[in-house]
Every structure is written in C-alpha cells, then in structure tokens.
Amino acid sequence: MTTSQLPLFPSMVVLLFGFGVVFLMPVFVAGVTRHYTFNIMYHNVTRLCHTRTILSVNGQFPGPRLVAREGDRVIVKVVNQVSNNVSIHWHGVRQLTSGWADGPAYITQCPIQTGQSYTYNFTITGQRGTLLWHAHISWLRSTIYGPIIILPKRNQSYPFQKPHKEIPIIFGEWFNVDPEAVIQQALQTGGGPNVSDAYTINGLPGPLYNCSSKDTYKLRVKPGKSYLLRLINAALNDELFFSIANHTVTVVEADAVYIKPFDTDQLLIAPGQTTNVLLRTKSYLPNATFFMEARPYFSGVGTIDNSTTAAILHYNNHSSSSSSSKLPVLRPTLPPINATGFVANFTSKFRSLNSVKYPANVPKTIDRKFFFTVGLGSNPCPKNTTCQGPNGTKFSASINNVSFVMPSTAILQAYFFGQNNGVYTTDFPVNPPLPFNYTGTPPNNTNVSNGTKTVILGFNTTVELVMQDTSILGAESHPLHLHGFNFFIVGQGFGNYDPNNDPKNFNFVDPAERNTAGVPAGGWIAIRFLADNPGVWFMHCHLDVHTSWGLRMAWIVLDGPQPNQKLPPPPSDLPKC
Ligand SMILES: *[C@@H]1O[C@H](CO)[C@@H](O)[C@H](O)[C@H]1NC(C)=O
Ligand SMILES: *[C@@H]1O[C@H](CO)[C@@H](O)[C@H](O)[C@H]1NC(C)=O
Ligand SMILES: *[C@@H]1O[C@H](CO)[C@@H](O)[C@H](O)[C@H]1NC(C)=O
Ligand SMILES: *[C@@H]1O[C@H](CO)[C@@H](O)[C@H](O)[C@H]1NC(C)=O
Ligand SMILES: *[C@@H]1O[C@H](CO)[C@@H](O)[C@H](O)[C@H]1NC(C)=O
Ligand SMILES: *[C@@H]1O[C@H](CO)[C@@H](O)[C@H](O)[C@H]1NC(C)=O
Ligand SMILES: *[C@@H]1O[C@H](CO)[C@@H](O)[C@H](O)[C@H]1NC(C)=O
Ligand SMILES: *[C@@H]1O[C@H](CO)[C@@H](O)[C@H](O)[C@H]1NC(C)=O
Ligand SMILES: *[C@@H]1O[C@H](CO)[C@@H](O)[C@H](O)[C@H]1NC(C)=O
Ligand SMILES: *[C@@H]1O[C@H](CO)[C@@H](O)[C@H](O)[C@H]1NC(C)=O
Ligand SMILES: *[C@@H]1O[C@H](CO)[C@@H](O)[C@H](O)[C@H]1NC(C)=O
Ligand SMILES: *[C@@H]1O[C@H](CO)[C@@H](O)[C@H](O)[C@H]1NC(C)=O
Ligand SMILES: [Cu+2]
DSSP states (O other): OOOOSOOOOGGGOOEEEETTEEEEOOOOOOOOEEEEEEEEEEEEEEETTEEEEEEEETTBSSOOOEEEETTOEEEEEEEEOSSSOBOEEEETOOOTTOGGGSOOBTTTBOOBOTTOEEEEEEEOOSOOEEEEEEEOSTTGGGTSEEEEEEEOOTTOOOSSOOOSEEEEEEEEEEOSSOHHHHHHHHHHHOSOOOOOSEEEETTBOOTTSTTOTTSOOEEEEOTTOEEEEEEEEOOSSOEEEEEETTOOEEEEEETTEEEEEEEESEEEEOTTOEEEEEEEOOSSOOSSEEEEEEEEEOOSSSOOOOOOEEEEEEEOOSSOHHHHTTSOEEOOOOOOTTOHHHHHHHHTTOBBOOOSSSOOOOOOSOSEEEEEEEEEEEEOOOTTOOOOSGGGSEEEEEETTEEEOOOSSOHHHHHHTTOOTTSOBSOOOSSOSSOOOTTSSOOSOOBOEEEOBEEEEOTTEEEEEEEEEOOTTOOOOEEEEESSOOEEEEEEEESSOOTTTGGGGOOOSSBOEESEEEEOTTEEEEEEEEEOSOEEEEEEESSHHHHHTTOEEEEEEOOOSSGGGSOOOOOTTOOOO
C-alpha cells in the first residue's frame, strides 16, 4: 500500500461557485446507499521471505476501505470463492434492528459456504469515526480485515480542527504459516498456539525484521499540517503500544465516538479498538526520518511475539529520495512490555466529549446487575491422550466458569423462529458460581464447565456489568468486545471489585463510550449499557486465542412493543448451516 489518502468523492465537496462568491450549502442531505462487493478469494502474499496463499477480500491485503457517512445505508455482497466457510462482522456498527447483518458465525448467521453469497444490509446510525470489518469465524480475521471510515453527515464538521489529510493505520499480525493450522493444532494438543512472526502496519512488517525492509509503510507528510490518523488494531492476539518518534499526537475519537481531546506520546490500542489521533507535523523540514513503531503490551504468562513493527514518517524534502534516505533515523520510546500501570493511566484519560450535540447518555438507574469473572482455566486431558496445556491439561477460558461452546446452527435463527431444540440455554450465571479471592491464590480446582448459555434481557433494560479478571492461570488483561451496543466505562480498578465502596467513585458524567475495553490485568471494569437493540449479541475477549478457548457468551435482547423496536425477519439469502 503506497497511496494512503482517502479517496475524495466528488460528493464530499458541497460548494457552489458563482460570481466569485463561495457558498456552503446549508441543506439537509439524506443518507445515500453505498454498494460494495467483497469477493473472498485466495491471494499470494510474501512477507519476511515467506510466501503464503492467504484468504483476502478482492485480492487486497489489508482489505478494501469501506467508506460511508453517518446516516448512509451500506450494502455489501459477500461472495465466498474459497473452500473455508466465512462470515464478515462490521465491528462496532450498532446494527439497530439489523441483527441479521452483524456477522459472527453461529451467533447471528450460519457461515457463507463455498460458492454461496450473502448480502449484508445495514445503516450507520448515530456513529462517526473509525471502525473495522473482519472475518468472524475461527481465525480467518488474521488476513480478512479492513477499515470502516464513517465521515460526518454532509453538512456537519468535526469538533476539532479539520485535518489536511486522513490516513488509516491498521495494525495486523503476520504468520509465516497458515493460522488455521496454528489454532487447530493448539485446540487439539490443549497447549498455547504458536505465536505470530511479525506485527504489521497497513500489511507491512517494516525494516526491523529480517528480509522485510522493502515491506515498509511510508507516510509522506508536509510540514506544518494536521493529519488525522485512523488507528485500528486488527491484530489477532495482541494489544499494542504505538508511538511516533519526536511527535505528540492528540487523541480525538475512540470506537467511532468523539472524546475530550488529550495529548500523548504513547498509545495503547487493543484488538478491536479504533482510535483517531491528530498528528501535527513540525513547522519546518526536519533533517531526519521518524519511525512509527508498535509492539505488544503483555500482562500474562507464557510466550508471545514480542517483536516490533515500524513504519516511516517521511517529510517531503526538496532533495531527491536517494539523499533523503540517508537522513538519520529517530526511533520512539515505547512503554515496557508489561507496563500495566501505564495502561491503567492511559485508559482513564478517555472521556466522552459529552457536549450538547454529543451527550453521554449513561444509564443512571439500573434494572439488572451482573458480575462476571473472566479469565483462563483448564480442562482435564481426555483419556489416552497427552495434553500440552498447564500441568498436562488443556487450556480453556471462561466467563463465570462457563466456557462457551459454539452451537452448530445460528442462535439468532433458532431464537427468531422459536426452534431452540437444545441449540442454547438461557441460564448464563449472573454471578460466579463459586466466589473466591479472584486476584489472590486461585482455588485448587480450576476446571471450567462448558455450555451454550445465554442471558435474556427485556427490551430497554438498563444493564450494569462488572467484569473481574481472575489470576487462575496468571492475571491478564482481556479486551472484551460487546456486539450491537456501545457501553459506558463507569469504573475500573485493581484487585477484587468491592460492591460496597467502588460504585461511590463511578463516573456517570463523561465516561468513555466504547465497544471494546480492557478488563485490567488483576483488576475489574464496570460498564453500563441500554439494551435497546433486539437480537442476539455476542460478547467475547478480542484476543482470538481466548475466544477460541471459550471466553465468550451471548445476550438475547427481546423485541420492544413498537414496530421499529422489533427485529424484522431475515433476508431471503441468509446462509443455511
Ligand atoms: C499462488 O501461488 C501458487 C503457487 O505458485 C499458484 O499455484 C496459485 O495459482 C497462486 N494463487 C493465486 C491466487 O495467485
Ligand atoms: C436493505 O434493507 C432495506 C430496509 O429493510 C430494504 O428496503 C432494501 O431493499 C434492502 N436492500 C437490499 C439490497 O437488500
Ligand atoms: C528528537 O528527540 C530527541 C530526544 O528527545 C532530541 O534529542 C532530538 O533533538 C529530536 N530531534 C528532532 C529532529 O526533533
Ligand atoms: C522477546 O522474547 C525473546 C524470547 O523470549 C527474548 O529473548 C527477548 O529478550 C524479548 N525481547 C524483548 C524486547 O522483550
Ligand atoms: C542533514 O543531515 C545530513 C545527513 O546526516 C547531513 O549530511 C547534512 O549536513 C544535514 N543538513 C543540515 C542542514 O543539517
Ligand atoms: C516487568 O518485567 C520486568 C522484567 O522482567 C520486571 O522487572 C518488572 O517487575 C515487571 N513489571 C511489572 C509491572 O510487572
Ligand atoms: C499513573 O498516574 C499516576 C497519577 O498521575 C502516577 O503517579 C503514576 O506514576 C502513573 N504510573 C505510570 C506507570 O505511568
Ligand atoms: C486407552 O488405552 C488402553 C491401553 O493402551 C486401551 O486398552 C484402551 O482401548 C484405550 N482407550 C481408548 C478409548 O482409546
Ligand atoms: C502445576 O503443578 C505444580 C506442582 O504440582 C503446582 O505447583 C502448580 O500450581 C500447578 N499449576 C497449575 C497451573 O495448575
Ligand atoms: C486476595 O489475595 C491478595 C493477593 O494474595 C491479597 O493481597 C488480598 O488480601 C486477598 N484478599 C482477600 C479478601 O482475602
Ligand atoms: C482443595 O481445596 C479445598 C478447599 O480449600 C481443600 O479442602 C482441599 O484439601 C484441597 N485439595 C487439594 C488437593 O489441595
Ligand atoms: C462439555 O463438558 C462435558 C462434560 O464436562 C463434556 O462431556 C463435553 O465433551 C464438553 N464439550 C465440549 C465441546 O468441550
Ligand atoms: Cu482474553
């Protein structure tokens, strides 16, 4: 990827030129319909001197940008031309009464089979900023991902300085081998999966890896301008720190919600999160080249890919590129790999803008409270086999000790047509089955149970959910993603959540509003949301290895009384299992 500016649509310019006067048209413009075709197809890619046939959308890696304005309808025809089953998730899109278009396989739809297609049809309502789309079955999202760019409505502007240019920066994780083989082997042996070989920026690992310097993303900038970097973490299993040498950025938006701007030199971005930052370039032509780098934050125990991906921030000097390539390179400083204190400080800086135009509608009274433990555990090794998980067991992961088993048909279909037939149960525990010192010495039986358990919520229920990390196999940060909703992070802390004292410090004024948030390593997070969207909504850790081990569950939100509060019937091309 070399050209990186957003395509400028003719329709973006709303100016009339006449008699030397320029008018800005003050008219209301209804949303338009944007059509896309995503062909899931094979594509040969070489990175780190390894050539792999990857799964791609339209032979592009990373995949194409999906660009829309707030209020637009988006129609994406997904055609499966590969041998794997696939589905695509529009990560962070609210999908108000369009739950059939959400995409997680076996939750809202059966996957699209080879040779079949499915047309996703949804509107973008009340959101503007950056999100991402990605495959939502097994580990296919390792190569099937791309940006969703939501521009403000046509007659509206950003609540911050209009940038000179807008640049998506999408982080990924590259494997020299087929990631499907990696997760299949791990699930079979019960051990941890082999780690990735590189992180990538816009699909390119950069010059810090062997056999990779030609695969370096270069962002060419002019002095004295403002650039909106649309940061997206599409990495499979790793939260990432990010920093640009000698530059401070201003964070203005997270998960397609405006926030109170704040300046920072170093960022953290978890898989599934998106963060828009303004980069103001230096007012002069600096005699240097600046690296932008990302490498993981890791709080758990075990082996990870701790390598560093780099891209180049290059000022367009007048000199030829051959002489400018001799400029000294400056590298940023990143927090230590286990900098949990930095992460807590950084995440607490995110506050809703909470202006008259963009209020923070935090639920003030709560109908239902839930307390979920999240973390790793283990399962006994089946007889006559040897397992490579902790102490010869199999790795597992759970919420409230339930490791979620994927059904073989979609829950939303079973629910909508009243044909449960044992596909799922509705008894997901509201509290941990066995209270213990969650962040202390774990109990001696860490076996988890399993099941396809869900929670049923009445329409417009206000929910408070406290998620508590456990130290059963080591405390670890888990970025939890909720489909179908944004939630407000009203509190977070370390140690065990204290239901008597911690709520006193909850923020109901300007808490961050997101769709993905880290449960701190050895700590807890309290979120609130309004269940105003009928359907079946997946909630899971966005580290795919933990999702694969069962750190996932689903909420079923019932229809409301009004016609526009009901989930309509599915489109006729909804895939069958
Ligand atoms: C990828 O490379 C293999 C081996 O060279 C070749 O057989 C295959 O046709 C290529 N696939 C695509 C999609 O280019
Ligand atoms: C998308 O959904 C809208 C609203 O239900 C419907 O009017 C339209 O026909 C659909 N378009 C396609 C291509 O399915
Ligand atoms: C970059 O930052 C380093 C360390 O703060 C400083 O010594 C150096 O002068 C800076 N260089 C430029 C070109 O800004
Ligand atoms: C990354 O991991 C390797 C192997 O465990 C280790 O040798 C190296 O010191 C680590 N690097 C960093 C920067 O932590
Ligand atoms: C810029 O850096 C190059 C390479 O380090 C050096 O040769 C040149 O003299 C520098 N120019 C200025 C104006 O500092
Ligand atoms: C991070 O790792 C370093 C080196 O292993 C260790 O000395 C330090 O105590 C760790 N810090 C935290 C917060 O765990
Ligand atoms: C976090 O913020 C607190 C309060 O501002 C500060 O005392 C502490 O040093 C910070 N910790 C880290 C790791 O940045
Ligand atoms: C397990 O191993 C024993 C002894 O090797 C054998 O008799 C038994 O049939 C095996 N059971 C299974 C289920 O493979
Ligand atoms: C594994 O076994 C050792 C020794 O029996 C024990 O100390 C340790 O806690 C066990 N670890 C786990 C994860 O169960
Ligand atoms: C839980 O365990 C931690 C770490 O061992 C300890 O500091 C704390 O006092 C324990 N809490 C309770 C309530 O026992
Ligand atoms: C496990 O814990 C229970 C309750 O603390 C205790 O009674 C039991 O002896 C322990 N078992 C082992 C094998 O440590
Ligand atoms: C779920 O647990 C039951 C009983 O513990 C076990 O028989 C079954 O194989 C498990 N299913 C899965 C998919 O792990
Ligand atoms: Cu996790």
